[in-house]
Amino acid sequence: MITVLGRRARILAATTATAGLLLVAGCGSDDGDASGTQTAAGGVTLVKGGQLTTCTHLPYPPFQSEIDGKVQGFDVSLVDLVAEDLGVQQQIIDQPFENFKTGGSLNAGQCDLAAAGMTITEERKKNVDFSDPYFEATQAVLVDKKSGIGSFADLKGKKVGAQAQTTGEDYAKSQGLDPVSFESSDAVINGLRTGQVEAVVIDYPVVQGWLKDQANADAFEVAEQINTGEQYGFTVKKGNEPLLKAVNKAIADAKADGTYKKLYEQWIGPYEESAASPSAS
Numbered sequence: 001m002i003t004v005l006g007r008r009a010r011i012l013a014a015t016t017a018t019a020g021l022l023l024v025a026g027c028g029s030d031d032g033d034a035s036g037t038q039t040a041a042g043g044v045t046l047v048k049g050g051q052l053t054t055c056t057h058l059p060y061p062p063f064q065s066e067i068d069g070k071v072q073g074f075d076v077s078l079v080d081l082v083a084e085d086l087g088v089q090q091q092i093i094d095q096p097f098e099n100f101k102t103g104g105s106l107n108a109g110q111c112d113l114a115a116a117g118m119t120i121t122e123e124r125k126k127n128v129d130f131s132d133p134y135f136e137a138t139q140a141v142l143v144d145k146k147s148g149i150g151s152f153a154d155l156k157g158k159k160v161g162a163q164a165q166t167t168g169e170d171y172a173k174s175q176g177l178d179p180v181s182f183e184s185s186d187a188v189i190n191g192l193r194t195g196q197v198e199a200v201v202i203d204y205p206v207v208q209g210w211l212k213d214q215a216n217a218d219a220f221e222v223a224e225q226i227n228t229g230e231q232y233g234f235t236v237k238k239g240n241e242p243l244l245k246a247v248n249k250a251i252a253d254a255k256a257d258g259t260y261k262k263l264y265e266q267w268i269g270p271y272e273e274s275a276a277s278p279s280a281s
Helices: 007-020 074-086 097-101 167-174 185-193 204-211 214-219 241-257 259-267
Strands: 023-025 051-056 065-067 070-072 089-094 128-130 135-144 160-163 180-182 199-203 220-232 235-237
Touching (some): 051 097, 074 241, 135 167, 135 185, 135 204, 160 167, 160 185, 167 220, 180 185, 185 199, 204 214, 204 220, 235 241, 241 259
Parallel strands (some): 023 089, 160 180, 160 199
Antiparallel strands (some): 128 235, 135 199, 135 220
């Protein structure tokens, strides 16, 4: 059981616990069942006994994606720490982003929390409770190296792509663009690769993940990185204070003992102190 591991050993747990995750389709409704249990510490009630059920939308590397048959990533590893503190294992449900962005999946008892590189916004706060921010995010304009596009300003009149229901899409629209919406981040990069769009606007960490692939690095470049003041948070059902407290404690502990830094370097890249901002803007 991972509950016997000390904090120093959690890096290994965070990177290997995903091997035991069960990835299931999120199209059906699950109102919870009699196996729901309450942990001894913190009074956290889980929708299914013995597991912390997480809703997400795959793929969204480097935060969560399926690698060698396992769901892995920065978000997955951080939530593994929450599960460890609760004495359970994490189970991931893949479903449309809209399902949990609006709080629907949480309210229906399909999952305990949602982790999907989700930006904290006032609009979303109306439907869900956010954890303390765990990641500072910026948007990036990714283009073909031969495009001649050198900045966001050059996108006017161009065919631009973005992932549906994301702040990247919202930002593009707020600047007067009419982006082509793609269902997933994989579809976004494929749209750029096949010429469906001339540029894409998406979270910079996602672009960092793409450019680790040499073929992508040879073909594409970041025309501009835009600081939109975004911060990511995990979400729980409105009013679920015990679980929210447990999530915030795990984040704070990881930042304090170096686990966060190690996971950041593993999944994102060179560590930037600003990424672990302690409070939401």
